[in-house]
Amino acid sequence: MSSSSAGEMSGHALPSGVAAAAAAAAAGADADTESVRVVRRRIRALNKKLNRIEQIESDLLGTPGKILEPGQAALLETKPTVQASLDELNRLIDPIKNAVAQDIASAIAKIDKKDKAKQERAEKAVIQEEKANKWKEEKEEKGKERKEEKEEEGKELKKEKAKLIEPLKKVPVPSIDTKKDEESQIRSIRRAVAVLVSSSSATKERKDILRCINKEVDLCSSILQSEKTLANVPGSSSGPSPKSWAGMAAGTKDKVKEKIQDDETCKRYQEFLRSYAARSEDVGYYIGEAMSLATRKSPIMCVKYAHLEEHNRDLAMKICDSHQRLKRSLEEISREFVLNTLKSRIPLDKFLEVEDDMKKLMLKFVRMPKSHQLIKDVLTKGIIVGKKAFGISNSVPTPSPRICIILRGVMGEMLKKQREGWSWNGTLGLHDIEVYNGHRVVITKIPSKVDLCHGTIPAETKIAFQNDFTFVANSIVSKLKIAGKPPHFDTFMRFLKQPDPVFMTNMAALSEYHDLLLHNWFIKPPMAQLNFQIGIHSSCSSHDEDDPEAYYKTVLASSDFTNHEGYNWMQLVEESGHSSMIEVLGYPNKKDTTSDVPKPPPYTNSFESCSAYQTFH
Numbered sequence: 001m002s003s004s005s006a007g008e009m010s011g012h013a014l015p016s017g018v019a020a021a022a023a024a025a026a027a028g029a030d031a032d033t034e035s036v037r038v039v040r041r042r043i044r045a046l047n048k049k050l051n052r053i054e055q056i057e058s059d060l061l062g063t064p065g066k067i068l069e070p071g072q073a074a075l076l077e078t079k080p081t082v083q084a085s086l087d088e089l090n091r092l093i094d095p096i097k098n099a100v101a102q103d104i105a106s107a108i109a110k111i112d113k114k115d116k117a118k119q120e121r122a123e124k125a126v127i128q129e130e131k132a133n134k135w136k137e138e139k140e141e142k143g144k145e146r147k148e149e150k151e152e153e154g155k156e157l158k159k160e161k162a163k164l165i166e167p168l169k170k171v172p173v174p175s176i177d178t179k180k181d182e183e184s185q186i187r188s189i190r191r192a193v194a195v196l197v198s199s200s201s202a203t204k205e206r207k208d209i210l211r212c213i214n215k216e217v218d219l220c221s222s223i224l225q226s227e228k229t230l231a232n233v234p235g236s237s238s239g240p241s242p243k244s245w246a247g248m249a250a251g252t253k254d255k256v257k258e259k260i261q262d263d264e265t266c267k268r269y270q271e272f273l274r275s276y277a278a279r280s281e282d283v284g285y286y287i288g289e290a291m292s293l294a295t296r297k298s299p300i301m302c303v304k305y306a307h308l309e310e311h312n313r314d315l316a317m318k319i320c321d322s323h324q325r326l327k328r329s330l331e332e333i334s335r336e337f338v339l340n341t342l343k344s345r346i347p348l349d350k351f352l353e354v355e356d357d358m359k360k361l362m363l364k365f366v367r368m369p370k371s372h373q374l375i376k377d378v379l380t381k382g383i384i385v386g387k388k389a390f391g392i393s394n395s396v397p398t399p400s401p402r403i404c405i406i407l408r409g410v411m412g413e414m415l416k417k418q419r420e421g422w423s424w425n426g427t428l429g430l431h432d433i434e435v436y437n438g439h440r441v442v443i444t445k446i447p448s449k450v451d452l453c454h455g456t457i458p459a460e461t462k463i464a465f466q467n468d469f470t471f472v473a474n475s476i477v478s479k480l481k482i483a484g485k486p487p488h489f490d491t492f493m494r495f496l497k498q499p500d501p502v503f504m505t506n507m508a509a510l511s512e513y514h515d516l517l518l519h520n521w522f523i524k525p526p527m528a529q530l531n532f533q534i535g536i537h538s539s540c541s542s543h544d545e546d547d548p549e550a551y552y553k554t555v556l557a558s559s560d561f562t563n564h565e566g567y568n569w570m571q572l573v574e575e576s577g578h579s580s581m582i583e584v585l586g587y588p589n590k591k592d593t594t595s596d597v598p599k600p601p602p603y604t605n606s607f608e609s610c611s612a613y614q615t616f617h
Contacts (some may be wrong), residue, residue, distance in 0.1 A: 057076070261318075265315065296598065382402070407472075411517055425467050
């Protein structure tokens with residue numbers, strides 16, 4: 001084997017020293033490497049020196065008494081050393097040759113291993129590229145096949161529809177000069193459709209088309225009926241009125257507006273998936289979630305509602321209130337986001353493994369409420385209900401139970417902050433109050449700290465608290481004045497905007513005021529009001545009219561409940577001296593003591609002259 005063929009063994013250009021050694025090793029077992037040649041030169045030099053020493057010794061033996069030259073004596077003394085070196089070098093030639101051959105073989109093996117790994121990587125890349133190209137071609141072929149199948153289905157449906165309509169054309173149609181002729185024609189078409197549907201040879205597609213035709217026939221019938229009704233109304237025309245056309249145009253406009261808003265919501269949701277990042281992470285949170293889905297091979301993507309609120313509160317409320325309508329669009333956006341993220345961030349072979357699972361991805365919002373609105377949207381409709389009262393022909397406007405709960409929730413949040421020494425000083429807006437699930441109220445604006453001075457209330461704090469109550473009166477309670485004022489509306493408004501100064505003297509009096517607000521008759525649900533009225537009626541009907549023990553009947557009868565100045569019946573009871581009535585009036589409140597709302601103490605004379613307290617009761 002030549003030196004060039006030895007270099008071709010590894011398929012790689014060898015270094016010069018290694019190539020020379022490889023060529024020498026390939027030339028045969030007797031070929032010497034550079035290291036062996038150095039040893040052999042040393043042996044030859046030592047042999048020459050030994051021959052010279054032996055020549056001197058033979059000369060001395062042949063000529064006795066010959067005098068040695070100065071250098072010859074020293075040379076004779078080195079004979080043992082030379083002999084030992086020669087023996088050692090002769091002994092090392094074969095091990096050196098073997099060691100050099102092993103080094104060469106090891107170097108060649110390493111180079112072959114690197115070349116093999118490089119070749120394998122190249123082959124793998126080629127295989128992956130071929131696989132990707134094949135997948136793309138298969139996808140394109142499937143797309144073409146689906147397109148062709150749809151076109152064929154469309155052509156077959158047109159032919160099927162034409163076949164179904166053909167028998168209908170043969171149905172004898174009377175003249176349609178009158179409404180009676182039109183109704184007769186509709187009945188004939190309906191009978192023909194019924195016969196075709198009941199046919200045993202009718203396929204599922206044919207029956208579906210026939211049902212659509214039947215719906216069109218029903219629509220025509222309803223139009224004829226409405227035209228007949230309009231014709232019987234004096235001054236009416238057979239066509240739609242301008243008012244109905246205006247209503248149809250308004251409905252179309254609302255649908256277009258809703259579609260635009262939905263598209264904008266979907267775009268903002270897509271941006272949220274790409275850009276939202278938790279505070280402790282640098283990369284997008286849902287980019288990591290998409291990678292995790294591929295690892296777990298899970299078909300469900302979970303989006304936390306708290307993340308939507310943190311990113312954009314308006315977007316969160318839009319998705320919550322329109323979730324059913326937007327569900328398919330949001331799932332499609334999530335699916336596309338996950339597929340694009342995985343395709344750009346993981347190897348192609350792994351992406352192909354999970355692609356089918358990700359195409360079936362479902363979306364789930366974690367801890368999303370049933371509804372999430374601003375209070376200004378809640379106050380637009382359904383806040384007043386009509387309540388029938390005995391002896392009154394018209395219904396009495398009353399706050400709906402839902403509004404009563406929300407109003408109590410707003411005041412509960414506000415009063416809780418006031419007791420802790422916080423206030424908004426009337427700077428709240430309706431956009432700062434949110435309502436979850438139709439009843440849970442959250443005030444998003446942060447209040448300011450106010451001074452309470454060890455239980456007493458300074459003048460600045462009184463003004464701040466009063467401004468908060470005024471905001472509730474002007475911005476929320478005033479919305480309930482629709483189609484007439486509900487009962488006790490004016491009284492509650494005055495109680496909010498002009499409370500008795502006694503309530504603002506210290507925290508104990510303020511807590512009493514808070515309790516009166518939260519348990520005011522005006523914001524009690526209709527059922528609670530009804531129970532109270534039934535209780536009064538039961539008490540009044542439990543005695544005869546002339547029973548002397550029923551003194552409270554006289555008190556109730558003497559009070560003018562139509563005039564707020566006449567709400568002094570509690571004082572009349574107090575001054576009556578009637579032991580049973582006074583005991584009932586001052587009976588301690590035994591409500592649960594674990595509530596956040598302060599409990600009112602038993603009735604005493606400390607507030608008997610307070611007009612606000614009397615007004616509440």
